Amino acid sequence: xxxxxxxxxxxxxxxxxxxxxxxxxxxxxxxxxxxxxxxxxxxxxxxxxxxxxxxxxxxxxxxxxxxxxxxxxxxxxxxxxxxxxxxxxxxxxxxxxxxxxxxxxxxxxxxxxxxxxxxxxxxxxxxxxxxxxxxxxxxxxxxxxxxxxxxxxxxxxxxxxxxxxxxxxxxxxxxxxxxxxxxxxxxxxxxxxxxxxxxxxxxxxxxxxxxxxxxxxxxxxxxxxxxxxxxxxxxxxxxxxxxxxxxxxxxxxxxxxxxxxxxxxxxxxxxxxxxxxxxxxxxxxxxxxxxxxxxxxxxxxxxxxxxxxxxxxxxxxxxxxxxxxxxxxxxxxxxxxxxxxxxxxxxxxxxxxxxxxxxxxxxxxxxxxxxxxxxxxxxxxxxxxxxxxxxxxxxxxxxxxxxxxxxxxxxxxxxxxxxxxxxxxxxxxxxxxxxxxxxxxxxxxxxxxxxxxxxxxxxxxxxxxxxxxxxxxxxxxxxxxxxxxxxxxxxxxxxxxxxxxxxxxxxxxxxxxxxxxxxxxxxxx
Numbered sequence: 121x122x123x124x125x126x127x128x129x130x131x132x133x134x135x136x137x138x139x140x141x142x143x144x145x146x147x148x149x150x151x152x153x154x155x156x157x158x159x160x161x162x163x164x165x166x167x168x169x170x171x172x173x174x175x176x177x178x179x180x181x182x183x184x185x186x187x188x189x190x191x192x193x194x195x196x197x198x199x200x201x202x203x204x205x206x207x208x209x210x211x212x213x214x215x216x217x218x219x220x221x222x223x224x225x226x227x228x229x230x231x232x233x234x235x236x237x238x239x240x241x242x243x244x245x246x247x248x249x250x251x252x253x254x255x256x257x258x259x260x261x262x263x264x265x266x267x268x269x270x271x272x273x274x275x276x277x278x279x280x281x282x283x284x285x286x287x288x289x290x291x292x293x294x295x296x297x298x299x300x301x302x303x304x305x306x307x308x309x310x311x312x313x314x315x316x317x318x319x320x321x322x323x324x325x326x327x328x329x330x331x332x333x334x335x336x337x338x339x340x341x342x343x344x345x346x347x348x349x350x351x352x353x354x355x356x357x358x359x360x361x362x363x364x365x366x367x368x369x370x371x372x373x374x375x376x377x378x379x380x381x382x383x384x385x386x387x388x389x390x391x392x393x394x395x396x397x398x399x400x401x402x403x404x405x406x407x408x409x410x411x412x413x414x415x416x417x418x419x420x421x422x423x424x425x426x427x428x429x430x431x432x433x434x435x436x437x438x439x440x441x442x443x444x445x446x447x448x449x450x451x452x453x454x455x456x457x458x459x460x461x462x463x464x465x466x467x468x469x470x471x472x473x474x475x476x477x478x479x480x481x482x483x484x485x486x487x488x489x490x491x492x493x494x495x496x497x498x499x500x501x502x503x504x505x506x507x508x509x510x511x512x513x514x515x516x517x518x519x520x521x522x523x524x525x526x527x528x529x530x531x532x533x534x535x536x537x538x539x540x541x542x543x544x545x546x547x548x549x550x551x552x553x554x555x556x557x558x559x560x561x562x563x564x565x566x567x568x569x570x571x572x573x574x575x576x577x578x579x580x581x582x583x584x585x586x587x588x589x590x591x592x593x594x595x596x597x598x599x600x601x602x603x604x605x606x607x608x609x610x611x612x613x614x615x616x617x618x619x620x621x622x623x624x625x626x627x628x629x630x631x632x633x634x635x636x637x638x639x640x641x642x643x644x645x
Contacts, residue, residue, distance in 0.1 A: 128637035137633045142227045144191030145627055148198070149220020152180045156213045157563035158281045158593045162498075176494045178283055179501050180213030181205035193223075193627045200623045204615055209508020210279050211612040214559055215620050221558040222624035225551035234544050236628045242548025245541070246534045247621040249549075250556065251614060253533035254526060258610055262517040271519050272297045274607040276506045278522045283502035284495065288323050295327045296503060299484050300510040309507055311438055313485045316496040319468035320489035325499075330459070330476035331439045332485045333404075335425050337473060341418045343464050345401050348423075348475075350457035352437045353395075354406040355446050385412065392416045394448040402462055406433050406444075423462065425473065439478045509609050518610035521601040523590030524560030526613050528582045531556040560591055567593040574598060 125131065132140060154161050155178050165175040165186045177183060184198040197219055201212045226239050261267035276293035285292045299312045315332055337343055371377055392413050395403060402423045409417075409426040417424040428436065437444050440457025448454070460477025467487060486503065490496045513519070520526050534553035538546045557575060564571035574591060577598045581589035590606065592599025601607075 125634070126637040129635060131632060131634045133632050137631055138230065140191065140633060141193030141627050141630050142223050144189075144194040145197055145223045146220050147191075148184070148189070148194045149217050149223075152183055152201075152213050152216050153220075153562055154566055155180060155183070156217055156282070156559070157566045158286065159563075159567035160213075160282050161566070162284070174494065175497065177498055177501060179205075179505065180216055182501060184212075184216065192633060193630070196623050196627055200619045204619055208512050208609070208612045208615050210505045210609075211616045215616045215623075217559060217562060218555060218616060218620035219623045219627075221555035222552065222620060223627060225555050226548075226624065226628055229547055229551055232547075234547060236631075238544050239548040239551075240625045240628055242541075242545040243552055243621055243625060245545065246537065246549045246552035247617060249533050249537045250530035250552075250617055253530050254520065254610065254613060254617070257520060257526070257529050258518040259520070260518050268517060269297065269301070271517075271607060272300070272510055272513060274605045275513055275519065275609055276510055278606050278608055279506045279509050280502055283505070284498045285322065285502045291323060292325070292503060292506070295325065295486055296506040296510055298327050299486060300507060300514060302484050303511060303514070309504075309511060310435065311484075312507060313435055314488060314500050314503065315467075315472075315485060316488045316490075316493075316500060317468045317470060318490060318493060318496060322488075322490050322495070322499060324489040326487055328474070328476075328485045328487060330474055330478055330485065331436060332465075332487065333425065333428060333436065333473045333475070334470070335428055335473055336471050337423060337425070337464055341414075341423050342401075342421060345423055345462045346460065348402045348459050348462045349398075349400045350402040350404060350436070350440050350442055350459065350462075350475075351395065351398055351400045351445060351454065352404050352433050352440070352442045352457060353445050353448075354433065355448075356407050388413055389416065391448070394451075396420050396422065398448070398451045398454060398456065400456060404428050404433060404436060436475070440475065441478075509612060512611050513609040516609075516611045520608050520610050520613055521588055521590060522606040522608040523592065523599075523601045523604070524563055524578065525588065525590035525601045525606075526608065527556045527559045528578055528590070530617070532579075532582050563593065564591050567591075567596065569593070569596050 155163065160178060162176050162178045163183050165177065165183065167173050167186070175182070175186065181201045181204065184201050187198065189195055189198065197216050200219065201216050204212050204215045222243065226236070229239050230236065259271075261271055273293050276296045277289045280286060280289040280292055303311065313331070315334060369380065371380075400422065402425070403417060404425045406428055407426070409424055414424055414426075433444060436442075437457065440459050441455070442457025443455040445454045459475045462473065462475050464471055465474045466472075468489070488496055488499050488503070490499055531553040534549060534556065538549035538553065541549055560578065561571045561575055564574045574597070578589055578591065581587050581598060588600050588602040589598050590601035592604060
């Protein structure tokens, strides 16, 4: 037989290929399975790079992002969890677990000689049916502001309860809801700044109306300015030396060098004069400001802040309503930023600059305090999840109950569909409903409860009309989710359902894996 591929390339066909992709995908699902739910465990990820940095996390996307995987099917699952993270922010673990389960069920079906395409069309019907079942169980309180706010609080608390912040979830849920309510419906989280300062406990974290810049105020400058006009700039303020690289200046005496430097100084002074002519009392620059211009600013009673990093000035411009300027010849065309008060505050050991009473009420700063950097990083990830979910919910205000309730509702609807559907597809639809049940099963397992017992009780409960039963992990039994206030955003659940189904379909379609030959490094002797 003629060889088709290069020497090192490998190919696997049919059963073997399918085996490899199933096994890989299930292994990934089992890896993050234990982080699901309020009693989920954390993982430590240790990098082999410099510094051996350690991450402790519970966030499915973060765990999978840091893995280097060889298996092709596993990569698809990593991808969907990333997309879920970008799209809605939460549900990254559920998506992987569900897709893994769908594949596990599919493997059993393929073993009984059902064609993958039949399974896929069954899954498609089931997903559609499950989505309709979800749509029927939706609550929407957009009109009633009070109720809507309490919905948001519940969603935030549910999201945070599976994270490190679960102890102080009320405190953080309030922070997140306040921050998102400020955004007035935009999903741009850039204007919520999160500053991490080690020290204190997580309970000391707070939300600040204004904007906090992580910089110190220069020497001999006013520490407090009221009714500030702020010019945000990105320009070089460090030319009091000759800065023409590689230029040779021939002079016949030292006094001539002094003249050149004097001219440079005058140039700088002129630039500062131009800036002062804008009628400002606060100048924030992205680049360095040397001592000489800083002195000039101090004499004019202007607060000059140097080296505000890019994030800093972009946010500052956004918050104060100014624009970033880089030329200062015509002051009337530059938009200045305004705020009521600029002052220096202390958080822990560090001095920060606090802008309050800013133009756009949209921006705010969340200051996180915590025992160590690892705690802070994880707290930031958790809070970010909550913020993403909330900002999506503000736009799409449909809310579901949580705690395994949506999965039970979907499974029930899918089960009924399987009974009505003739042909081999019904096996696939049945398998889909079994896969849906694994999410509540896993939640119960992670809490160390008897999942088989609980799920059968739940099933019985859900056969009554309009049941609101779900798994109550705290008391370890079937509880009423509406009473407990455990809610989830509809958008998250829908994204989980659809992406997991699509990923499973994609992996099911595989019947051959071809691995390229590795490139040889030639001996360059």
